[in-house]
Amino acid sequence: MIASAPRRAAIEVRPVAGALGAEIAGVDLSRKLDDATIDAVIAAFHEHLVLFFRGQRLTPEQQVAFTRLFGPPMETPFVEAMEGYPFIVKVLKEADERNVSTFGNAWHSDFSSLAEPPLGSILYALEVPEYGGDTLFANMYAAYEALSPGMRRMLDGLRAIHVGKPYGTKYGPGKELRTSRSIGIERNRPEADLEVSHPVVRTHPETGRKALFVNAIYTLRFADMTEAESRPLLDYLYQHVTRPEFTCRFRWTPGALALWDNRATLHYAVNDYDGSRRLLHRTMIAGTRPV
Ligand SMILES: [Fe+2]
Numbered sequence: 001m002i003a004s005a006p007r008r009a010a011i012e013v014r015p016v017a018g019a020l021g022a023e024i025a026g027v028d029l030s031r032k033l034d035d036a037t038i039d040a041v042i043a044a045f046h047e048h049l050v051l052f053f054r055g056q057r058l059t060p061e062q063q064v065a066f067t068r069l070f071g072p073p074m075e076t077p078f079v080e081a082m083e084g085y086p087f088i089v090k091v092l093k094e095a096d097e098r099n100v101s102t103f104g105n106a107w108h109s110d111f112s113s114l115a116e117p118p119l120g121s122i123l124y125a126l127e128v129p130e131y132g133g134d135t136l137f138a139n140m141y142a143a144y145e146a147l148s149p150g151m152r153r154m155l156d157g158l159r160a161i162h163v164g165k166p167y168g169t170k171y172g173p174g175k176e177l178r179t180s181r182s183i184g185i186e187r188n189r190p191e192a193d194l195e196v197s198h199p200v201v202r203t204h205p206e207t208g209r210k211a212l213f214v215n216a217i218y219t220l221r222f223a224d225m226t227e228a229e230s231r232p233l234l235d236y237l238y239q240h241v242t243r244p245e246f247t248c249r250f251r252w253t254p255g256a257l258a259l260w261d262n263r264a265t266l267h268y269a270v271n272d273y274d275g276s277r278r279l280l281h282r283t284m285i286a287g288t289r290p291v
Pocket of ligand 1: 109110267
């Protein structure tokens, strides 16, 4: 036996849908992973865009350590962090909170309104309803590749303006919106109104593949166009990218962890579990300026 032969990582990758998403078995994320396992997880991340790990038992420190495997962790702007853990947000809805808006309840890529949006995000489930509260994901490579050559060519040349709508003064929810009291979201922050321009089609820095990069929460309009002019095509794209063929749906179980790539996916948190308590710990991985 040659001592320097690379060790085969013993992870099992089971795709959950044709478009994206895979469950990874055989990894205990509370331990320090060896290099071969880390390489295998990162390769699966680039191939499947969303990875799911079940039955984990993670302290906040261990979740942050896992987050660091993919890049520097970043603080979540405009959302209160967990006491003593600046990189962790508690995504919580209590059982007695009914008819309230929840965090992530529309298709989006996390904080695409930042000049350098997070590369990826991680959610770890502590308490989940017996059913309901699923998270949906959409593959933005597949959505781009399914467009006609003429549409792709046109979009390739466009940029879009993104704004932190939910947190700013101009586009935030009205006072009539009942929001969950269990997550500390800051509203009416002028710095969230800052307009950031990103390419409508971005090239993934690791895979070199092109992905659509617009979403209903943060994208305001195309650059150098009005909102009214932009609306019809943006609406078409939002409808197109969330076709069931481009998506997968994750059913949470206690101890499940999801890691997704914000550069090539959108996600949607389904708010269909009034009457149940749901608690997850969320971290984000710092990213680079989209190109
Ligand atoms: Fe999100």
